[in-house]
Amino acid sequence: MIDLESDTLTCDVLIVGGGPAGLATAHTLAPHAKTIVIHQDREIGKPVRTSGGTWVADMQALGVPPHLYQQIDELMFRSDNREVIQPLAQRKCAVLDITGTYQWLADLARGAGAEVYTDTKFMQTEETDDGFVSTIRSRSITASRIKSRFIVDASGTPHAVLSNLGLVEKPDRVGVGIEHEFEIKSAPKNRAVLFVGQAVKSGYGWIFPAPNNHIRIGVGIIQPDSDLSPRDIYNSVVTPEFLESYGLELGPLVQVNAGIIPSVPYDPKLVFGNVIRVGDTANFATPTVGEGIRIAIKFGRILGERLGEAIAQGCRAPLVRYELECRKDLKRNYSFGFTANERIATYDAADWDRSLDRLSRLDEAEVVSLVKSEFTARMMLKAAWKQVRHKVFD
Template structure:
């Protein structure tokens, strides 16, 4: 067994964990050490996400554009209606190359000085120093930090990692916060199945979003073309809202002929992907003393369509920076004052999250709950409304960025549609 000391242990190498490791190592520089452990042997493989995102935000985050494919058109199909949107070139939706993007994020973390270990699973941790884990929820810090067990997925290597802080970025596993009793396991999940197939479509930049019982009950289907000449066709369902599994629905969709009618021609299957995403009310808390949650562990994927990657990168970096500041405060000072001050720094990350994204997440959570019960008629009604919306409004709606002014403008310019839309969302 190898023993290693560090300031911050990051558990999970998805976009949230890799970005937290990057943010923390960059802020600490030579003053401290960050270790990330990731269960899979590679970053971003196997693929468990579809990679849809928005260029404007990725650019703000400095993600290079060779990692994505720009989409120019979107078709939104309900059982009896189709809305076509031309995506604005200045604000396009994109599909990321998931594996390349996560590898890029891992490289950023390494270059900033983090030790990044793939194929290593966090098994559990102990708080050291007469510390009662129950108190963690109230921001108590263990005097001696944490000692974590990490095991190689292949082979016998075992690491004991001593750290002052732990970042739980293990996605839906919540591998740190659930065993410590800080969070519960989610009960409601979006469960997705996806085929990556050759894209034989005429328009290689057209994506689809499919709703209603014809395509997918209590969830949605999608087709997302990639830069490598493939298209990811998937179906996601909300469990336990419905008892169906996405795999058989996807098989049906592939042979139904709907995709071709909507402009997507599929060739041979290249890969099969599956993934799960917690789908519950956004978290109030993501900081529990020296345990900081980020990404899916902290419900940081937008509830409307489960879009999380860019939020996870952004939140990961913020969480990493806050952890670095906190780690420096408690490094040589075990006093209560230092712990209180460090907690304040970490809480800054939590406040930043709520101030920056709280509103959009609350709004889209309420929409999620409502649309999960939509009938086919209601989906048709929404699709008819979408036929009349500008590309800008569609993009804003999908991102939960609709403000009071947008709603007023919509109501004034299209009163009939506004009433129809309001009735759909309110269920009257």
């Protein structure tokens, strides 16, 4: 029921942010409720603010078409004096074509009936008797206000809606990353690298072969744990010797990607009356490596379904279920993961060397669980026993 006569659009749910979380929410919500997504960038999936590392099994489960990711068959970890190569026989990694994947998510959302407006920024909102009136600034539509009963804050790190309403503070600890994406002249295209140590203190670097014969080389650090700039670190780390040591010959630079992600403890509160958060705004990315795309899509879709049910049934119980489903999957794992996050942010070169020694004693399932922040009791006991056995017997 868009009121074209005035400058106000009306919908059941306004979703702020057209990243994976907002678009996935819109996809499952739109068949049940009038849904508008607003996205501040001119295009969906551009500029790229992430490096797109993920897992083949998760992409298959989410139905992401295989041409949108590059399969990775081995993970290399490197510290100043150690190198561990973990072949991935059962649990393949993947690196996404970010722009292509987010545009695919937008197509799904539009196909389900959502209206997706790019170049449209959420500015502020006011609560009224029957919902919210939000002020927007748009270069693609003439409207300047959107009336909605619900708002989903999927704006990522800015927490645009929640911070405007004073419901949640913006995160005071963040991961900041910069990445250069090149065409490949010559490189192992099935190997992803995570590098740590002195040069990338309070963070890590990565080399991710991506679809379309591209490769992404980046570094990320946690601020304020580190006061260095990722750009300076990148420039000092990525030298001709560095590239040669990984067997990389680069073609032209395609683009520079940069982004910010919250790095604070997981907070299970997701529903604030009729404002609900999802994705990075809800701190869904893993605390170990800051991997958040698959989780944003998975729980975005769940939120869309639950919010659709809540609107259809006129009750809040499905929203409580959304909060519980997220808590069940994430809370325990993320509290272990965040402890690890805070600890490794203080590591020096020798700590990282020891850490890679420990990593070399783990098997594929354990390494992947660690990277994914999935800490089952059995896995943790088994991994701990391996370290004890090594100390006592080796």
